[in-house]
Every structure is written in C-alpha cells, then in structure tokens.
Amino acid sequence: MKEKILQNCGKCGLCLNACPVYKQLKEESASPRAKLQLIKAYDQHTLASSPFLKEIISKCMMCGSCSAACPSGIDHYSKFMEMRRKMVEAHGETPAIKSLIYLLAREYRTRFGVGIARAGQKIMPKVLAEKFKLGNIPLKNFPELNAVPFRKAHDEIIVPKGKPVGRVIYFTGCATNYLYDDTGSATIGILRHMGYEVIIPKDQTCCSIPLLFHGAKEKAMGNIRTNIKALEKLDADAILVDCSTCGEALKNEYPRLFESHDKNLAAAQKIAPQVTDILSFISLHFDLLQFDPKITEKVSLTYHAPCHTKNTLQSRGIAEKLLQTLPTVTYKQTPDFDQCCGGGGTFFYEYPEVSKKMVDKKIESAKALQVTHWLTDCPVCRMNLAGNTEKSDGLTVLHPVALIYAALKQI
Amino acid sequence: MLNTGVKNELIQIVGTGRYLDRPEELACYSYDAFVEEALPDAVIFPETTAEVSEILKTASRYKTPVTGRGAGTSVCGAPIPVRHGIVLCFSKMDKIIEVNTRDRYVIVQPGVINADIQKALLPFGFFYPPDPGSMNSSTIGGNIAQNAGGPRCLKYGVTVDYVLGLEVVLASGDIIRFGSRNIKDVTGYKLSSLFCGSEGTLGIITEAILKVLPKPEAVKTLMVTFNNLDNTAKAVTDIIGSGILPAAMELMDKLTLNAIEDTANLGLDRNAEGTLLIEIDGVKEACDKEMEKIIEKVRKNGAVYIQEAGSEIEREKLWTARRSAYGVFAKLAPDIISEDVTVPVSKVPEMTRRIIEITNRYGLRVGVLAHAGDGNMHPMVPADKSNKEEWQRVEKAFAEIFKAAADLGGTLSGEHGIGLAKSAYLPLVMNQATIDFMKKIKQAVDPVGILNPGKFV
Numbered sequence: 001m002k003e004k005i006l007q008n009c010g011k012c013g014l015c016l017n018a019c020p021v022y023k024q025l026k027e028e029s030a031s032p033r034a035k036l037q038l039i040k041a042y043d044q045h046t047l048a049s050s051p052f053l054k055e056i057i058s059k060c061m062m063c064g065s066c067s068a069a070c071p072s073g074i075d076h077y078s079k080f081m082e083m084r085r086k087m088v089e090a091h092g093e094t095p096a097i098k099s100l101i102y103l104l105a106r107e108y109r110t111r112f113g114v115g116i117a118r119a120g121q122k123i124m125p126k127v128l129a130e131k132f133k134l135g136n137i138p139l140k141n142f143p144e145l146n147a148v149p150f151r152k153a154h155d156e157i158i159v160p161k162g163k164p165v166g167r168v169i170y171f172t173g174c175a176t177n178y179l180y181d182d183t184g185s186a187t188i189g190i191l192r193h194m195g196y197e198v199i200i201p202k203d204q205t206c207c208s209i210p211l212l213f214h215g216a217k218e219k220a221m222g223n224i225r226t227n228i229k230a231l232e233k234l235d236a237d238a239i240l241v242d243c244s245t246c247g248e249a250l251k252n253e254y255p256r257l258f259e260s261h262d263k264n265l266a267a268a269q270k271i272a273p274q275v276t277d278i279l280s281f282i283s284l285h286f287d288l289l290q291f292d293p294k295i296t297e298k299v300s301l302t303y304h305a306p307c308h309t310k311n312t313l314q315s316r317g318i319a320e321k322l323l324q325t326l327p328t329v330t331y332k333q334t335p336d337f338d339q340c341c342g343g344g345g346t347f348f349y350e351y352p353e354v355s356k357k358m359v360d361k362k363i364e365s366a367k368a369l370q371v372t373h374w375l376t377d378c379p380v381c382r383m384n385l386a387g388n389t390e391k392s393d394g395l396t397v398l399h400p401v402a403l404i405y406a407a408l409k410q411i
Numbered sequence: 412m413l414n415t416g417v418k419n420e421l422i423q424i425v426g427t428g429r430y431l432d433r434p435e436e437l438a439c440y441s442y443d444a445f446v447e448e449a450l451p452d453a454v455i456f457p458e459t460t461a462e463v464s465e466i467l468k469t470a471s472r473y474k475t476p477v478t479g480r481g482a483g484t485s486v487c488g489a490p491i492p493v494r495h496g497i498v499l500c501f502s503k504m505d506k507i508i509e510v511n512t513r514d515r516y517v518i519v520q521p522g523v524i525n526a527d528i529q530k531a532l533l534p535f536g537f538f539y540p541p542d543p544g545s546m547n548s549s550t551i552g553g554n555i556a557q558n559a560g561g562p563r564c565l566k567y568g569v570t571v572d573y574v575l576g577l578e579v580v581l582a583s584g585d586i587i588r589f590g591s592r593n594i595k596d597v598t599g600y601k602l603s604s605l606f607c608g609s610e611g612t613l614g615i616i617t618e619a620i621l622k623v624l625p626k627p628e629a630v631k632t633l634m635v636t637f638n639n640l641d642n643t644a645k646a647v648t649d650i651i652g653s654g655i656l657p658a659a660m661e662l663m664d665k666l667t668l669n670a671i672e673d674t675a676n677l678g679l680d681r682n683a684e685g686t687l688l689i690e691i692d693g694v695k696e697a698c699d700k701e702m703e704k705i706i707e708k709v710r711k712n713g714a715v716y717i718q719e720a721g722s723e724i725e726r727e728k729l730w731t732a733r734r735s736a737y738g739v740f741a742k743l744a745p746d747i748i749s750e751d752v753t754v755p756v757s758k759v760p761e762m763t764r765r766i767i768e769i770t771n772r773y774g775l776r777v778g779v780l781a782h783a784g785d786g787n788m789h790p791m792v793p794a795d796k797s798n799k800e801e802w803q804r805v806e807k808a809f810a811e812i813f814k815a816a817a818d819l820g821g822t823l824s825g826e827h828g829i830g831l832a833k834s835a836y837l838p839l840v841m842n843q844a845t846i847d848f849m850k851k852i853k854q855a856v857d858p859v860g861i862l863n864p865g866k867f868v
Contacts (some may be wrong), residue, residue, distance in 0.1 A: 015446060
C-alpha cells in the first residue's frame, strides 16, 4: 500500500536538530518547522505579511538538511523558495542583493561587474582591505578574481591526452569562471588524463539558484532556458559540475520548474539524469587514473562536506571515500565534517554573526587535526572557510580536484 | 500583549534580546507536536536560575500565566500556552555542567538536548537510558517535566528512575533543591517523583542531576515478522512471561510498517501483518543465550521471517526508522493523534484487538505501534481535524480506547504525559479523592495558579 504523500508537517520537531541555523540560534523561528507554520498562517491570512516575516523566512541556508531529516517527506525547498518569492515581491530586496541578481541574470553583466570588481581589487588601498568586512569575511581574505574568465581562457572543445575513452560536458558555474580557475584547470586536467574529450559550452550561464533563493523567479527562468538550450543539443557521456549547488539546479530544480512552471522545459528531464558532480564521476572511473609514483611525501588533509553535496546531490560519502583511496594523501576527518559552515549562498553576507559562529567552530576542529589542506567541493563553502582562516592557521582551502590532479602522472 | 508594566519589568530582567513579542515570533511558540494551538503574549529565554526566579516573582505579582517549554516536541500539548501569558523557553539555558562517570552522574541545565547528553557520555563508555523518539531534539527539562520514556525504558525504566536531584524555582520565585549526587538518597520526601510528570504545573526545573549507566558490552537487534497481528502480540507476552527482559521490544502493524518503509526504504517486509523489533543487551554470552530463547518463542508463535541486524549502521538505521514513526504518519492525513495508553504486558494481545475493533467500528484508519514489552501502546490515527464529523469519530474512538485500557487494569499514559490531550479522562484511572489530592498539592505550591494553567490539575 503506497499512498499519495501529503505535504503535511506533523510538527514532530525532528528538523530542529538537523537545521544548522536553529542549532546556532536556538529560537523556534529559525527552525524549518516554524517556517512551515508561518507560511501556513500567511496563506490562511491569520498572519500578515511584513518585512520581519521576510527576514524570518530568509534566515535560512537553503541547505536541504531539514528535508533530508523529515519523516513526513516535506519538500521544504520548494515551499521556502515560493515564500521567498512572495516576500521579495511584497517587501523588495536590499540594494546589495538586488545588484547581485541584476548581474547574475545576464552573462555579459556578470562579466562586466566582475571586470569592475577586479579593477577595484587592484586599486583598493591596503588599509581598507585590512579593515573592512563583507558579511563575516574580511575583504583581504576574499579570493582574487580570475585574470581572464575561465571559459574565455579555454577552447570550447578540449581534446583528451592519451587514449580517448569518451566525451563529457563541463558546466563550470560562475565560481570557476570568475573566481576559482584553479578548480577548472584541475578538472579539465583530470578529465583529459582519463581520456575524455571535454566540451565547455560557451553559451552556458549562471545556474540561477542564487536568483531563485532571492525570489527572482522570472529572471531565473531566462538563464535556465539559456542553459537548457546550451546543454540539450550536445551528445556526451555525462554533464559534469564542480559545484554542488549548480548540480542541484541542473539535477533537481530544473525538472521541478518544468513540472510546476514551464512546460516548454521538457529537455530539463533529459538533461537531469546525465548530471554528475566531478568527484562522483572520478570515483566511478577511478581505474582510469594513473598516479605519479615519484610522489612519496603524503599531503595531510581533511574535508568539509557541503550541504548541497550531502543533502540534495545524493553523493553523501563519495568525496570522503575518494580522498581516502588517493595514494598521495593522509586523510583525517573532523567530528563535524558534515556540519554546515554557515556560508549558505549569501547567508554569510546577510547574517554575519550567525555565520561567523558556525564557521569558527569548524575552523577550531579542522585546526585540531594539524593538517595542511582543507578540501571542499562548494565555492561558497571554500570562500567562507578560506575567508575566515588566518595565515597562521596553516590551512590551504581548495577543491578536492586540485589535489587529485597534483597526484597524477604526467602523460 | 502583556501590559507595559509587566513587560518593562521582564525586560529589566533579561534584556530586550531575550524577550520576544512580535506576532511573527509568538506564532512560533503556539504549538508543539499535538493538534491544538494557542498564542502566548511573550516568549522569554532565561539563562540563569536567578533570572527564572525574578521572572516568576514578577509573574506572580501580576498573576501572569507562565508555561515552560524546551524544544516543543511534546505530543500531548503540555507546553501549549492555553491561558496565554509567558512562554518560558529554555533552549538557550543549555550547558552540561558536569560529567562524572566515576560517580555515575551528570549535571545539566534544562535546555540540554537529550542526544547531547548521550554524545557527552559516549567517550566514557556511558549512556543515559531514557530515549524518547524525539531525543535528537527534545530537551532534558521537558523530558523530566513529562517523565519521558522510550523503547529501552522496558528494561531501564523511565526518566524518573534517573533523576537524582533537581533545582526547581517555585511560583513564588523561591529556589528549592532536593536529592543529591548519590545513587542512594532517602533523605525526606522523594520530591523528584513529584516533579517528574508535573508538566510544569508545580515549578520550573532549572538544573538536574541525572544518573547514568555504563554501556552494555554487547547489543543484538532482531527483526521478526508475522502474518498475523494477534500472534505478534502473543509472542511479546510469551517472551516477557518467560523471564527474559529485552532492552526494547517494538511492535508495528502493517500500516505503520508501510508508512515507515515509504520513507526509509530499508527493505522491510511490506506484507507482514505484524513486525517485532527486539533488542537485547548485556554480557555477550548472556545475550547469545537470550537470543536463542527469543527465537524459540517467536517461532512457536508463527514467526515468518527472522533477521538479525548485521552491523551497527544497520541497527542505527532500524532505530532511526522506528523513531520516525510519528512523523511518517503526517503523510497520510493533515492531522495525527498518537496516544500512549498502557496495559499490563499480558494484556497486550487483548488491547491490540480492542484498538482495532474500536477504530474499525468508527470507520477510522489506525496504525498500531507499541513499546510492546512494557505494554505501552501507541495507536496512531491519521485524520483531518477540519472535518468535524470525522474528528468527532476520532474523539469518540479514543474515549473508548482509554476506557478499554482502564478496564484491562491499564493506564492513560505510559510516557507522553497528560497535557491537553487526556485531562478529561483522568477519572477513568483515578478516584476523586486522588484528583483532589493532586489539586491540594498544586494549590499549596502555586496558590495563584500561574504555572501552566489550563492543564490537568
């Protein structure tokens, strides 16, 4: 007997201990259960809309931990997304978030904005960079923007080294394109080493998750159509992402929007099953890797599991296993390796105090391991972890692909 | 909203940051896991005993109701502020003060989460036995106020059996402390028994000394299925009757098991009419011996399939699935009523039959779940409260279920408490003189009646 699943919250409270924000604030309003109650009250007109209600609803990482723990099978994600949209419609968005959305909604604007920011980074007086913070992160600790956007620096088609085994599409996401080209270079390096032809569709753009989280659904739909068009026409073994949030978008969110919002997005359903995160892909084809026998000194490292990797991409546990199998690595694990770091998209910017407490706890336990590298496969986690560690902490924060690539034999 | 005088005095005590009264915030403290709701006028987060004392003095002076709250996971409505006033929320008073496994106790503040006590004890090889289904979220203050139980309370006893001492603030603001760090302590009245299960009506718990135990050397978990619910219940009676005391013995009927399996995908047998989850712990050799005996008993009662959990991970999965049972029922209907009537274990088969007969007669679906080894039944009925006609049937059916339990020498609540859910049914299991006696105690310690008013006393 299988019945239709109702979206009813039994208010059992099992989500309280799953929610990183509740655990930090210990106030019911921060909990997923309370947000559902408030949405219900708002829908039934027993609670009026207000800027404060918007604040409560947006004080959320959108990390998906509640849904993963919920015995009633509630899709918090979609409910919160919809409520966020209503709240932004009613009460607007802060100027900073508005400009972010404006930039991400069109690829050329993002490029332009990043260009200006890069110029800004160069001419910013050192005293300012030392003194000021964006959210919980000191400006001086922000990553430097890529000299040239990653996708501009690379051809659309990249041939494999050695014996060809197949072809993959690489959806780079904004972070690799503008911030972390080291992740992109390592990803391509590994895939070529394995024998894959890599296609980086030029027309791809922001996956739209940041826009959807901030209620800009219509703007998001534009990007989504562009991405689907760029991906659907290609024939490949897999569509790879190096960012778990982009992965969540392509794999889960696009098909959901097809169901609920735009029947013209049917190709989303064809694309979704092909989407894999790079670490899962490497694990699956581990036998194609040849490690450099000359490397004798092992790198000691630990790993931070991003919420979207463990909750929504269903690749929980894969990165840890992969890192443990690398011959050039000593892998250590903190007891809180899978706890949220407090980055959460723009959460670190909007709620710096809550976020700071969370990241500091993580840093303490990572430092206690006395390792040199801290790996994570989400760019926001990386920015947050790196941005809050000091040089003296002796931790280099990287995407796991960087160390995997460094361990490979030159062919 | 509280009047400005009270409000200002309370803010004087805790500051503006720990005093909430905007409508959006109050809405978040109007519920627990029960079906009723009521809005408070203010929510306060105390962090020290002294603050609690000052708050209660003020509340007494202004005759403002005060309802204690931890994580709000009660399933009987105990922390719902039906007379409004103040919700005193202890989620931020959450320090583990001392872990002392040599003398076998821990000292904690009321807002500490049950699972966090377990975590703190793990490195020492100890544990705190009471394990309510909500243990990953619920606070120890709430566990004590409700005298919470859980699956392994079959062998180990409920919360009251582990409370060595308490610090309590009375309605007057007076602070009392009783009990001690000693396992044996018969000095004066056993006041911890009075406050365990008082549901916040006699005083506010601000600190607790709890007894802890060394973890047993071996644990074995067994899953047994039957093609007949009656046989399942008889197997329970048989095992307990033979003198074996498992740590836990959980009974699930077909509806419950399927609801769990829909969520957990553990490969449970969806066709089984009855399933038992049995856990034994202790010295390894003794466990092996008991396991043999249990297998013999379930076979005799027609067990179809017997499987032992192979690994700790597998075992944890089974228990996580079992703990989600309340939540999974939310998939079936907008509301769910879960009760916890308890009968002597030899009456489990009869009580199971009566639950099914009664709910069938009222045309309701029922999931029968039970901590069967101690007779603690959890009939769960998914229904729609907004459907008045159906809801009336639900209420009538539960009235009959309570009556049936009482007739079999059972009682109203094995572990949830009375709260709003069962106060009307007290006369089924208590005579008037006993109810009056509870009222006299209440009157003596809370003459104005500010502590959790509108509940069972």
